[in-house]
Amino acid sequence: MSNKEYLEELGKLQLELVKLQEWIKARGLKVVVIFEGRDAAGKGGTIKRITESLNPRVVKVVALGVPTEREKTQWYFQRYVPYLPAAGEMVLFDRSWYNRAGVERVMGFATAEQVQEFFRSCPEFERMLLRSGIILIKYWFSVSDEEQERRFQARIDDPTKRWKLSPMDLKSREFWVEYSKAKDEMFTYTDIKQAPWWVVNADDKKRARLNCIHHLLTQIPYEDLTPPKLELPPRQEDSGYVRPPITDQTFVPEVY
Numbered sequence: 001m002s003n004k005e006y007l008e009e010l011g012k013l014q015l016e017l018v019k020l021q022e023w024i025k026a027r028g029l030k031v032v033v034i035f036e037g038r039d040a041a042g043k044g045g046t047i048k049r050i051t052e053s054l055n056p057r058v059v060k061v062v063a064l065g066v067p068t069e070r071e072k073t074q075w076y077f078q079r080y081v082p083y084l085p086a087a088g089e090m091v092l093f094d095r096s097w098y099n100r101a102g103v104e105r106v107m108g109f110a111t112a113e114q115v116q117e118f119f120r121s122c123p124e125f126e127r128m129l130l131r132s133g134i135i136l137i138k139y140w141f142s143v144s145d146e147e148q149e150r151r152f153q154a155r156i157d158d159p160t161k162r163w164k165l166s167p168m169d170l171k172s173r174e175f176w177v178e179y180s181k182a183k184d185e186m187f188t189y190t191d192i193k194q195a196p197w198w199v200v201n202a203d204d205k206k207r208a209r210l211n212c213i214h215h216l217l218t219q220i221p222y223e224d225l226t227p228p229k230l231e232l233p234p235r236q237e238d239s240g241y242v243r244p245p246i247t248d249q250t251f252v253p254e255v256y
Helices: 003-027 043-051 112-131 145-157 167-174 176-190 205-219
Strands: 030-037 059-062 089-094 134-142 197-201
Touching: 003 043, 003 089, 003 205, 030 043, 043 059, 043 089, 043 134, 043 205, 112 134, 112 176, 134 205, 145 167, 167 176, 197 205
Parallel strands: 030 089, 030 134, 059 089, 134 197
Antiparallel strands: none
16 A cells, blocks of 8 residues: 555545544543554554544543552552543543553463453453443454564664663563463453454554554444534734834744
8 A cells, every 4th residue: 555545545534533523522422442462563553543633632542651559459440440431532542451461461460360350350340331331442453473573673773763662562572472372362251242352454554554443433323523614703903012022032943
């Protein structure tokens, strides 16, 4: 897919996302979209394309860091609950409570008992969300070993992207098979009928973004509530206003 084709399709989808946003706001819907997958699978890039034309007061991104010592003693799902949407909001989780079944399990941050309790609790927790009126959509971004390695190397080579690679990301390369096993078992317990996992083939970033956004738009029936075109009112007439001297203000140097 050429960049021109990609941008044309992306523009069409982003216009539909604006319509979806207005529908969610007008109808008081509560939407949660979870993005999970391998490191460098393209979750963040897709989230950026979804949100870049939307109102951050309506569509919010949640990407939690490492839990604090206090949070580690809480009920596991407790730290995520405050970020759930109110009426008229959509929340995109850039990684979520599924950390327990993935990185926490593989890297030894959670015990076997904690993981098994997660598998028991998670489907019930998500069914509770659904019963409360939340629309829950879950995406898993699937990327091949070869493509992940290529993307990791590209980040290493580009100083502006190295921040995307954490020591934990690099460590995950050593446990590729363990992550695969963990993902398979996670699906066994949490790919429930009421909230299934939708797998995105993410080896091609452009197609992955378009496919994911297109699918998201099909999950919530909506109508076009785009605000009508506005007319710019005339500016207030000048009634003797005098601007202070430019020398009284401090300007950013014009380097360019």
